[in-house]
Amino acid sequence: MKKIFLSCFAALFLLFGGVTKAQADEYLRVGMEAAYAPFNWTQDDDSNGAAPIEGTNQYANGYDVQVAQKIAKRLDKKLLVVKTKWEGLVPALTSGKIDMIAAGMSPTAERKKEIAFSDSYYTSEPVIVVTKDGKFVNAKSIKDFKDAKVTAQQGVWHVDLLPDLEGANPQTPMGDFSQMRQALSSGVIDAYISERPEALTAEEANSKFKMLTLKPGFEVDESNAATAVGMRKGDKRISQVNEVLATISENDRIKLMDRMIAEQPSDNSNETAPKSFFAQVADIIKNNWKQLLRGTGITLLISILGTIIGTIIGLLIGVYRTAPKASNKALAILQKLFGWLLNVYIEIFRGTPMIVQAMVIYYGTAQAFGVSLDRTLAAIFIVSINTGAYMSEIVRGGIFAVDKGQFEAATALGFNHNQTMRKIVLPQVIRNILPATGNEFVINIKDTSVLNVISVVELYFSGNTVATQTYQYFQTFTVIAVIYFVLTFTVTRILRFIERRMDVDTYTTGANQMQVEEVAHD
Secondary structure: OHHHHHHHHHHHHHHHOOOOOOOOOOEEEEEEOOOEOOOEEEEOOOHHHOEEEOOOOOEEEOHHHHHHHHHHHHOOOEEEEEEOOHHHHHHHHHOOOOOEEOOOOOOOHHHHOOOEEEEEEEEOOEEEEEEOOOOOOOOOOOOOOOOOEEEOEOOOHHHHHHHHOOOOEEOOOEOOHHHHHHHHHOOOOOEEEEEHHHHHHHHHHOOOEEEEOOOOOOOOOHHHHEEEEEEOOOOOOHHHHHHHHHOOOHHHHHHHHHHHHHHOOOOHHHOOOOOOHHHHHHHHHHHHHHHHHHHHHHHHHHHHHHHHHHHHHHHHHHHHHOOOOOOOHHHHHHHHHHHHHHHHHHHHHHHOOHHHHHHHHHHHHHHHHOOOOOHHHHHHHHHHHHHHHHHHHHHHHHHHOOOHHHHHHHHHOOOOHHHHHHHHHHHHHHHHHHHHHHHHHHHHHHHHHHHHHHOOOOHHHHHHHHHHHHOOHHHHHHHHHHHHHHHHHHHHHHHHHHHHHHHOOOOOHHHHHHHHHHHHHO
């Protein structure tokens, strides 16, 4: 059985867990969302000068990618895109996970405190995106949005423009433009603040969207409107980057942006007769099943290993915390100190969200200690120690559920603590905690979705990529929801079957009598 489990895990890791590790002397690792067309997007091939995305079989393209290609060529390196959530770009740069940021990022005063910026390689114009059938479609100026529900992207200078819309009802900023487009199309918001290239993309993607250029419009500081390459402070290559950017004339920039707008992925459903919802879902599965399968595999790999390792951690802590106090005074003090450390570990990981733990462990360890973890291994580690904290309390409850008389009987028979635990208590504990362990497994399958914050290519991350490629958000996430349900439902049924098998009483009176007679004879 052990060999079978090890073979399965090895196969899962080889099939789904292999992540390309970029060598610094060969690749220029550039961070971006790859979901902000026409600046950057994800595609399935290397056409039109696209660059590979680290850890996947996909590619990134767009205005940012083409500029990064020129920089990589000047530095005599190959471009490798590191697909990263917007809020993780600066931590990824400062922790050494990436070499540069080319993601339509503006060199604001706040960002300049953390990182350095090159010269500008594009100047943005803020606009408003609304729906053609909405009541604000005829708005001409920033004064025409009374009571409008308007939002902007979180962490972007667009948020600072929300108060400029007189009488508007500012909404909570959203994580990315795909979320804002979905909110706009579903009527959750009336408008969102964008930039001209993205707004043109939105119009191309959805015929119901309309870009509004306001007169009078927003007053924008030059540092906000500009787009620059983000680099670590002290990086001497910034002069080489500026040399490359200086060779791109304003006319060339306009032509490049126009070309990227023309080449960006679009929703072909607007070109043909509308398909039914289920036909669209079927198309998503047919065209993206490999990508979704790989994400499902990573989700299973992380949740399986995380649950097993976490359960082992919980069992070890449970056994340790129930051990008798050492007779040696020095050992007793050390035992108590270690117990306090275990309590700190348990309280911290039970008292903080996994998404925060992921950011701290993945980016924090690299920045503070110079330890660069592979994304997939970091994810397994995060889920394991998080599960271990919860399982330690579950195991403790399982141990206390065992009748005290069994401990006393084991002591009377001369068993030490380890023997008592291994031969008598733990077999019962494992059976008692099996439902709770199964529940942790189900939770881990779903909680792997938060690991997209460190760009682990799990199921949610893969689904979100598909959604940004197809612009069919509701259909795509319906598919993702079904996959999650199938996984959790299957796991639940397997664990119920195991529970029933463990509940079978294989001991008979005759067998017990025979054992008693053998013991007496011995």
